[in-house]
Amino acid sequence: MTDTQVTWLTQESHDRLKSELDSLIANRPVIAAEINERREEGDLKENGGYHAAREEQGQQEARIRQLQELLNNAKVGEAPTQSGVALPGSVVTVYYDGDEKDTETFLIATREEGASGGKLETYSPSSPLGSALIDAKVGETREYSVPSGATIKVTLVSAEPYHG
Numbered sequence: 001m002t003d004t005q006v007t008w009l010t011q012e013s014h015d016r017l018k019s020e021l022d023s024l025i026a027n028r029p030v031i032a033a034e035i036n037e038r039r040e041e042g043d044l045k046e047n048g049g050y051h052a053a054r055e056e057q058g059q060q061e062a063r064i065r066q067l068q069e070l071l072n073n074a075k076v077g078e079a080p081t082q083s084g085v086a087l088p089g090s091v092v093t094v095y096y097d098g099d100e101k102d103t104e105t106f107l108i109a110t111r112e113e114g115a116s117g118g119k120l121e122t123y124s125p126s127s128p129l130g131s132a133l134i135d136a137k138v139g140e141t142r143e144y145s146v147p148s149g150a151t152i153k154v155t156l157v158s159a160e161p162y163h164g
Helices: 011-026 028-039 048-072 128-133
Strands: 007-009 074-076 090-096 099-108 141-145 151-161
Touching: 007 011, 011 028, 011 048, 011 074, 028 048, 048 074, 128 141, 128 151
Parallel strands: 007 074
Antiparallel strands: 090 099, 090 151, 141 151
């Protein structure tokens, strides 16, 4: 993320991510102690335990930074209550390129906010498809570009607030 992007989160999702962040931060001394223990085992070049602990520390620190950035730029609020308009937190059904049989239903939200259990595909509001649909009204057709350079037309069939 080069520019600051606001992420919409429900209070429940914000609390869940904050809890994960707090847990990772609380675990820092445990990882540091394990690294010190492994370091005392001797030759670091051939010390698999040491390298595994350092790798785990790196992954946890990356996740901490990711969560901190996400939470710092998050807008906490309730899911939209408005039907008929595609907003972050809406479950939308669309059809592509004028073919009313080529439909897809998905949630417009971040991956962190995404539908539990993978029951519903999630598209970010900042993705080409998500940003094309934001504020679209039912029946409205929008266009967006795909990586190949082609332009896709998408028509909003329905938009309803997501109820996890």
